[in-house]
Amino acid sequence: MVRLALAGVHSLVLSPLCARCPHGRAGCCEAPPAVAWADVGRIVLLGGRDFLLAEIREGRLAPQRRGLSIRRVPPSEPLPERCVYLGPSGCVLPPDRRSATCNYYLCEEAFGVAAAAGDPGVRLGRAIRDDLTAHFGRWDIELADRIRERYPEGPPWDGEFLGWLGAELALLVRGARLPPRC
Ligand code: SF4
Ligand code: SF4
Numbered sequence: 001m002v003r004l005a006l007a008g009v010h011s012l013v014l015s016p017l018c019a020r021c022p023h024g025r026a027g028c029c030e031a032p033p034a035v036a037w038a039d040v041g042r043i044v045l046l047g048g049r050d051f052l053l054a055e056i057r058e059g060r061l062a063p064q065r066r067g068l069s070i071r072r073v074p075p076s077e078p079l080p081e082r083c084v085y086l087g088p089s090g091c092v093l094p095p096d097r098r099s100a101t102c103n104y105y106l107c108e109e110a111f112g113v114a115a116a117a118g119d120p121g122v123r124l125g126r127a128i129r130d131d132l133t134a135h136f137g138r139w140d141i142e143l144a145d146r147i148r149e150r151y152p153e154g155p156p157w158d159g160e161f162l163g164w165l166g167a168e169l170a171l172l173v174r175g176a177r178l179p180p181r182c
Helices: 016-020 037-045 049-058 100-104 108-116 122-150 159-174
Strands: 003-005 012-014 061-064 067-070
Touching (some): 003 122, 012 122, 016 108, 037 067, 037 100, 037 122, 037 159, 122 159
Antiparallel strands (some): 003 012, 061 067
């Protein structure tokens, strides 16, 4: 069954199939998503500004053109190369410190298995995934424009920049029609 936690921009869409992913031992965490501009802003809004600064200092997150990239660690039996945050029992980060993609993305295979079992949550889960994918994509583009305008030499990756980015994302989220909360 697909498990849904409806929380607007912070929604979770989870499947038990991920623990025995048919695509490999590390599942999606073999290729971690970017922590793109809107993800960075979301983490800041959830109180994670100092977490981000510490992770950048430690080298687990690295500034790049679209925001931050997550470091990968080399293969070690039985796991392939993977996200630095993948521990022996799954992701070591709570949902409010992850890229939103890690929270709402499920592959079609996971939905397909749930649909075959008659799971009534599949339709809403797919709608949330698609809706949040579209929203985060638009916000990333909008935030990239605002960053270029305010920081033509590139963002300084300090506390003030992160606070500003969180506030800009809050403005965008306020004007959006998002998945429901419960
Ligand atoms: S979403 Fe699909 S590909 Fe990703 S871990 Fe789950 S089952 Fe595997
Ligand atoms: S942050 Fe967590 S959920 Fe996301 S790719 Fe890394 S280990 Fe997987």
